[in-house]
Amino acid sequence: MAELRGAAALVVVLLGLVSSAAAHVHIGAYNTSCPQAEDMVYKEMTNVLANSPDLAGPLLRLFSVDCFTKGPFIPLPTGRRDGNRSVAADVGPNSPPPGATIADLLTLFAKFNLTAKDLVVLSGAHTIGKAHCSAFSTHLYNSSTGSLPLDANYTAALRGQCKPGDLSTLVDLDPATPTTFDTDYYKQVSAQRGLLATDAALLLHDVTKAYVLRQANATSSDEFFADFIVSFVNMSKIGVLTHSNGEIRHRCSAVNPPSPSSSAASVLAGSLLFLLAGPLMVVL
Numbered sequence: 001m002a003e004l005r006g007a008a009a010l011v012v013v014l015l016g017l018v019s020s021a022a023a024h025v026h027i028g029a030y031n032t033s034c035p036q037a038e039d040m041v042y043k044e045m046t047n048v049l050a051n052s053p054d055l056a057g058p059l060l061r062l063f064s065v066d067c068f069t070k071g072p073f074i075p076l077p078t079g080r081r082d083g084n085r086s087v088a089a090d091v092g093p094n095s096p097p098p099g100a101t102i103a104d105l106l107t108l109f110a111k112f113n114l115t116a117k118d119l120v121v122l123s124g125a126h127t128i129g130k131a132h133c134s135a136f137s138t139h140l141y142n143s144s145t146g147s148l149p150l151d152a153n154y155t156a157a158l159r160g161q162c163k164p165g166d167l168s169t170l171v172d173l174d175p176a177t178p179t180t181f182d183t184d185y186y187k188q189v190s191a192q193r194g195l196l197a198t199d200a201a202l203l204l205h206d207v208t209k210a211y212v213l214r215q216a217n218a219t220s221s222d223e224f225f226a227d228f229i230v231s232f233v234n235m236s237k238i239g240v241l242t243h244s245n246g247e248i249r250h251r252c253s254a255v256n257p258p259s260p261s262s263s264a265a266s267v268l269a270g271s272l273l274f275l276l277a278g279p280l281m282v283v284l
């Protein structure tokens, strides 16, 4: 419970997400059609995370792929529809691979109009959650030239936890404060304890390195939180679908079956499911 109280402040309302579609996706999109929607999602997700605080990391990550102490509250534009295509092969080319270099990351982010600052700020989400050993084993066992070596004590500890070929063990991304949304991640990275190669790589570019060092030495998390809100909203503007470009899924995990018409009732039911079951809000 203490952990939850500690975690209970970063509320990320992931109710929906903006572009030329921006006119249709806005703060409070459900205020008229379903005024209780945001409250319902808030309460539901608060309950879910009270029972399973460890879900905060996966939910936050799920949102980032698909598109707290005191933490930032992020009001996001709502009204975004689900995609009417869901194909695993689409994920790879649009997701940063764990072995990406800093240049790869900057190129990928630029493709989505995200800057080097967005990259270093959003990477700060790795202040919570876990990674599989397999996600960083190359970094741990075969660190390439051109990347900074991992801190020796950290390497030894990690090698104790993750043997080569381990596909199941999970390791905290920010071991000092793994469930607290704070600037500790930057302390880790600055001390060459970035768990993922992509975390460590932030020290290899002027803009990202300067930010890591500034936050590592910050006496408060205010600047990081303010930046995180801005970058998170920037990220939420990627690939927004509205109207017939998307759909309201009846089941969040699957596209709707072809149907000649949707009754008003099924649209409403779909909306509510979308609100309740999607990665819509994270309360940490």
Ligand code: HEM
Residues within 6 Å of the ligand: 056, 057, 058, 060, 061, 064, 096, 097, 098, 100, 105, 119, 122, 123, 125, 126, 128, 129, 130, 131, 132, 133, 135, 173, 196, 198
């Ligand atoms: C810079 C590009 C990024 C890369 C290369 C990256 C990569 C990864 C990888 C490899 C993992 C471990 C997954 C696993 O082993 O199961 C992870 C976890 C995570 N990522 Fe990222 N990520 C990036 C950006 C982001 C962003 C933008 C967010 C959110 C704003 C985010 C939030 C998370 C969270 C919360 C986890 C922990 C998930 C859990 O506990 O299950 N990441 N990331």
